Amino acid sequence: MDSLNIPATGRTPGVAFDFAAGHLRLHGESYPDDVATFFGPIFTALRAYLAEPDDRPIRFDMELLYFNSSSAKVLMNIFQMLEAVAKLGRPVSVSWCYEENDESMRELGEDFSEDLRYVAFSLRDVPSGAIG
Template sequence: MPSLKIAATGRTPEVDFDFPNGVLRLAGESYPDDVATFFGPLLTALRSFLAESPATPLRFDMELLYFNSSSAKALMNILQMLETAARGGRPVTVAWCYEEDDESMRELGEDFAEDLDSVSFLLKEVPVSGVR
């Protein structure tokens, strides 16, 4: 399956889903006007990849500085898909990156991690402006 790349806008994150190498990345800010229109193709592509390549290890780098509640629901859908894949035996790692001193994003990462049992979830503090 080919990679899925979408440039960031003022309201949507950069998407770099490198399916051939098993590395998925979201970076920037996420508060799209229409969450379903933005995240729908990402969920569809991920679902197809998971079905086509069941053994490929995956890493999801979550490098968002901010996201709204609608985006949080879409992110949870992505994480639940990854959790299902991990339960099926696929190695899955989530790297939740947050800027130092950003307690809110760290706590959100901790909250998301609580819902995942089979995914390896890493909280990764990065220097300010280290997250795009």
């Protein structure tokens, strides 16, 4: 399956989904004007990738500086999709990166992690300016 690469803008995150390597990454900020239009192709590609029989590990790096409530719902949907394949036995890890002094993003990561039983979820603080 081809990779999905979408460059970040001021309102939308960068998407770097290397399906062959099992490495998925969102970075930047996420508050698109039309969440469905922006994330629609991402969901389509992710669903197709996860539907393929494969037992290779998936690594998802979440490196967002900011996201709005509409984007939070999208992220939860992505995590639920990953949880479903992890429950079936595919190794899935999520690395939630947040800037070292950003307690809000750390707490949001903790909140998301509480809903996941089968995904290995880790929180990682990084130096200010390292995300984006």
